[in-house]
Amino acid sequence: MIEIRWHGRGGQGAVTASELVAVAAIKEGKYALAFPEFGAERRGAPVRAYTRITTETTLIPRTPVLEPDIVVVLDSGLLGLPDVLKGIKKGGLLLVNTKAKPSELRSRLGCSSDVKVATVDATGIALETIRTPIVNTAILGALVRASNVVRLDNILEAVKERFPGRVGEVNVEAVKRAYEKVEVG
């Protein structure tokens, strides 16, 4: 089972991102659950969401992910919060929306060498493509490249279904650009 924990701020689309990964996984015939951690749903407030993906069992607990394989941070300003890096598994992946290089981020956070660090300027990509700083689709492209958790074509299909028409096209472009630009170190 692969467990993903998403950290974002209200309005950035962390919950939607958590769902789109599940949608893509279900398209691949996997079993997946995606659910938000419910707090006050205010724009700008820190939000968490979770995705669990498995091919082995449908017996998945309906509880928050405490020991994630992957932590995705949609707003690097959240990295100061104590719970963001908490519980990440050995061999796990930390993916952050930032202009910083993975090596810079690793030394800044004092991240252990057991954890893979990936970075992408999802905000920049979102502003270029969607023209608003909603980074959830861009971060998905980076996630797929850095983790292979689902296939790119299935993410693109999930994005197109969720956002029909022109909105879908620019979001697809955001996914593709982040897929190209993500750096893993």
Place this chain on the structure above:
Amino acid sequence: MAQQLLKKKLALSSNYAVAYAVKALDVDVIAAYPITPQTHVVEKLSEFAANGEINAEMIHVESEHSALSAVIGASAAGARVFTATASQGLALMHEVLHIASGMRLPIVMSIATRALSAPISIWNDYSDVMNARDTGWVIYFTSSAQETHDTVIQAYRVAENPNVHLPVMVAYDGYIMSHTVEPVEVVEKEDALRYAPKKVTWPRLDPDNPVTMGTITSPDWYYEFKYQQVMAMREALKAAEEADRVFGEMFGRNYGVAEGFMLEDAEVALITMGAFANTAKVAAVEARKQGVKAGVLRLRLYRPFPKEKIVEMLSNVSAVGVVDKAISFGAPVEGPVFNEVAGAFYSSDHRPVLASFIAGIGQRTVLVDDFVSMFKKLQEYAKTGRGPGESIYVGVRA
């Protein structure tokens, strides 16, 4: 082949899974008022209606009291009807709930369960449905989006069964299920209508054959009306079992009125409902690794209460814990389901040690380890032969 079957699954929340079921059942009249966390049900149905994907009359009413009143009228006229609510909405409907069951109308309603005010909580527990348990409705608690979808379809077959003619609630956990996206194999309209054909089996208002419904009844008849409801509710157990069996034959999925997990050789067991089930099952596997022979009984049909089934399924278990997601203030033991389980065992020869756990109130998180601790407590009670005597409040800051 397996891959092809899996490909047909949609990623849906339980809220959307309900809407897709209502769509497949070709419901005639939908009246509802939006309330968190149920709103997506009505939103999706409105979208279906706007796109011409369903043929239902959507009545956007001014309150839940009116929502149920409107579907009562429509059902009495012979329409297949649907409504949905939660929490304060179900509380506001309360007096009308009795009218729906007293008039013996086959209304189906979904509930995204949520705590009650005050203080205001938009989060999950079962206070809303527990308040409605004596209103004469058949009540299911489901534990996955797939099961929620399937149960709404089964609900119409039960409600419209001529031996039953009672309204049915399908309850699932607000947020924990209502907002969780998971794979659902959607039943097609043609198949749903083959399973639950549209046929007016209940007495209806008809200008050519006038009848009076819900009129004033003097002491020489009221009691008999209520006794008929008792009999109908007893029949509903058989109807629910039949509906589930036939559903399994047609669609390859069935659930039972209660589901056992690792009960065959269990020494201790937890009774849970709804979204707790999977977490409790994962905990049972973990508890067994730690030397506790644990099992889970998941209660799916809450009204009518399948007491004989439960006693039979737990006939070899020495200690039984009941996990309640609601509080019955001032009750002998505060877990509402606990009291009913205790009642069921009192009239049986098998008397396991019983324990009441209250958990998940206002959506307080309950982890796998919390369930493992409950299993361990049960093992202690089994050893000493004595239960705790009062409810244990899991995770509260006392």
